[in-house]
Amino acid sequence: MYKETNRRSIVKGISWRVIATGTTIVIVYTFFGRLDLAIAAGLIESVLKVGLYWAHERAWFKVRWGRKKIEPFxxxxxxxxxxxxxxxxxxxxxxxxxxxxxxxxxxxxxxxxxxxxxxxxxxxxxxxxxxxxxxxxxxxxxxxxxxxxxxxxxxxxxxxxxxxxxxxxxxxxxxxxxxxxxxxxxxxxxxxxxxxxxxxxxxxxxxxxxxxxxxxxxxxxxxxxxxxxxxxxxxxxxxxx
Amino acid sequence: MYKETNRRSIVKGISWRVIATGTTIVIVYTFFGRLDLAIAAGLIESVLKVGLYWAHERAWFKVRWGRKKIEPFxxxxxxxxxxxxxxxxxxxxxxxxxxxxxxxxxxxxxxxxxxxxxxxxxxxxxxxxxxxxxxxxxxxxxxxxxxxxxxxxxxxxxxxxxxxxxxxxxxxxxxxxxxxxxxxxxxxxxxxxxxxxxxxxxxxxxxxxxxxxxxxxxxxxxxxxxxxxxxxxxxxxxxxx
Known part of the structure; x- marks a missing residue:
């Protein structure tokens, strides 16, 4: 049986951030047509959200809901x-x-x-x-x-x-x-x-x-x-x- | 022992989205001073990222790295x-x-x-x-x-x-x-x-x-x-x- 290490949660946070910030930059650029500002917004977002994502992940690790007991045979x-x-x-x-x-x-x-x-x-x-x-x-x-x-x-x-x-x-x-x-x-x-x-x-x-x-x-x-x-x-x- | 249900991953995705989109709206508004566009960008981001987050979560569920074997006593x-x-x-x-x-x-x-x-x-x-x-x-x-x-x-x-x-x-x-x-x-x-x-x-x-x-x-x-x-x-x- 396994538990999730803190390191796994951190790396998961980073992998998600790459996907998420990419999406944000594309959207902001589409709306405002300014690539420099879109990237700046994306970068600030990244820094903030890595921490937020980590906290979110650890909080859910403590919540048991949605973890289904495995039915043994x-x-x-x-x-x-x-x-x-x-x-x-x-x-x-x-x-x-x-x-x-x-x-x-x-x-x-x-x-x-x-x-x-x-x-x-x-x-x-x-x-x-x-x-x-x-x-x-x-x-x-x-x-x-x-x-x-x-x-x-x-x-x-x-x-x-x-x-x-x-x-x-x-x-x-x-x-x-x-x-x-x-x-x-x-x-x-x-x-x-x-x-x-x-x-x-x-x-x-x-x-x-x-x-x-x-x-x-x-x-x-x-x-x-x-x-x-x-x-x-x-x-x-x-x-x- | 437990496994993560699909429902849990979905709800986790939504809970994160609320936190994440809130942050995006605040950042975009700070940069461009247009609340309407900031909210519009935030909403589009939401729709896209709920799906992306879900896929990310399921992908990580299959990756074993960072799951530490519990040491029994x-x-x-x-x-x-x-x-x-x-x-x-x-x-x-x-x-x-x-x-x-x-x-x-x-x-x-x-x-x-x-x-x-x-x-x-x-x-x-x-x-x-x-x-x-x-x-x-x-x-x-x-x-x-x-x-x-x-x-x-x-x-x-x-x-x-x-x-x-x-x-x-x-x-x-x-x-x-x-x-x-x-x-x-x-x-x-x-x-x-x-x-x-x-x-x-x-x-x-x-x-x-x-x-x-x-x-x-x-x-x-x-x-x-x-x-x-x-x-x-x-x-x-x-x-x-």
Missing amino acids: NLWFTGLPLSGKTTIADAVYKELQKLDIPLERLDSKDIRDVVPNIGFSRDDRNRHMKRVGHLVKTLQNNSISTVCSFVSPYTESRKVIREMVQNNIVVYVKAELETCKKRDYKGAYEKALKGEYQNFTGVNDTYEEPQHAEIVIDTDNLSVEQASKIILKLVQERYVK | NLWFTGLPLSGKTTIADAVYKELQKLDIPLERLDSKDIRDVVPNIGFSRDDRNRHMKRVGHLVKTLQNNSISTVCSFVSPYTESRKVIREMVQNNIVVYVKAELETCKKRDYKGAYEKALKGEYQNFTGVNDTYEEPQHAEIVIDTDNLSVEQASKIILKLVQERYVK
């Missing part, structure tokens, strides 16, 4: 491990940053890195979702929108998020299990299949498909760029005007 | 249960809100309400601190300062916070155990003494006094108002200019 990417959630969420986040809106990126991995051993049982996952929901809500209280990517395999955990936050947009990143396994550069599916991982979604834990996702991205048929465009279009139409 | 209140942390933190938060800085209040109770059964063992508490630290850090990434009140009885948990966040200000709310017990309107100490609560700080769990607190508030000798003033003074000197 929550983009929630759900899907099987390696379905492409993080990749697409990263691409969307990058595009959204260009719009200069307050924004935070939350990825499952980052949070599990900070607090390890959260666990992957149904209860662990739901408690984890509550914490993430609280984090998103606290950010939203401060007008910050969020781009979140979490497997979030259970209907109830996604419901917890929907109830805690505002302007929730669920993006279901759909991929065939076989596709995910093929993308398995980390060897996670392999380990799960060997029984090294417990509660691995898609192998020994269920993924309950979202029934009310705002957006469904079929990664078997869409590129990251195409997916990103679809999501950005909806966000821009609804929340960034 | 973290006020961290630590102390025995019922030492007065929440009360003083609330008072300080209320005063800080008047300064119109982005601010969030985090209290132990609020977070434990969202995610119950966090536990009070040393390990549970430290993990909890990590989560709170992550929350504060994420808020700080977005220029939001925080006012936190947590018993945070262990040196290591307070150290976790100090390492995770920036501009950390530890406020040690000091009160004799006897004073806390007297303030025990919830009957928490009583229950702990009866053995109903495990790991209750001050009864069956230790409180490790902070050795490097930025501020120590002796609640046995200071009122809430006095404490609040001391804390605000430091915050304003260091972080709010």
Whole structure:
């Protein structure tokens, strides 16, 4: 978040003065036909008005009227491990940053890195979702929108998020299990299949498909760029005007 | 967080125009002695410049230069249960809100309400601190300062916070155990003494006094108002200019 520095207000004042005095000189010259007097009037005006403009600018900086609270949204990417959630969420986040809106990126991995051993049982996952929901809500209280990517395999955990936050947009990143396994550069599916991982979604834990996702991205048929465009279009139409 | 609406820019343009055209009329009249022409020039100028000012304002709204990133701080209140942390933190938060800085209040109770059964063992508490630290850090990434009140009885948990966040200000709310017990309107100490609560700080769990607190508030000798003033003074000197 930013505040306007005094220097910015001063330079703004000067840039405006160049435009404004130019206009005044032209008008006075048109009326009186005396360029020397028109310029003299313009110069005197300049000196006076730079100070006046500065005072005006600082006064308005204190007035809150007309400053509209930014409406935050929550983009929630759900899907099987390696379905492409993080990749697409990263691409969307990058595009959204260009719009200069307050924004935070939350990825499952980052949070599990900070607090390890959260666990992957149904209860662990739901408690984890509550914490993430609280984090998103606290950010939203401060007008910050969020781009979140979490497997979030259970209907109830996604419901917890929907109830805690505002302007929730669920993006279901759909991929065939076989596709995910093929993308398995980390060897996670392999380990799960060997029984090294417990509660691995898609192998020994269920993924309950979202029934009310705002957006469904079929990664078997869409590129990251195409997916990103679809999501950005909806966000821009609804929340960034 | 706020954005400037188009309406605000328009009204700002008009308010400035009243000041500016007034000045122009006075100057032109002084130079040429013709009030009618001075007013005519002023009026034409007005019409032209309202539009120009609006365009200038919108252009500057897009320019980021001179918008200074707000430096967030973290006020961290630590102390025995019922030492007065929440009360003083609330008072300080209320005063800080008047300064119109982005601010969030985090209290132990609020977070434990969202995610119950966090536990009070040393390990549970430290993990909890990590989560709170992550929350504060994420808020700080977005220029939001925080006012936190947590018993945070262990040196290591307070150290976790100090390492995770920036501009950390530890406020040690000091009160004799006897004073806390007297303030025990919830009957928490009583229950702990009866053995109903495990790991209750001050009864069956230790409180490790902070050795490097930025501020120590002796609640046995200071009122809430006095404490609040001391804390605000430091915050304003260091972080709010």
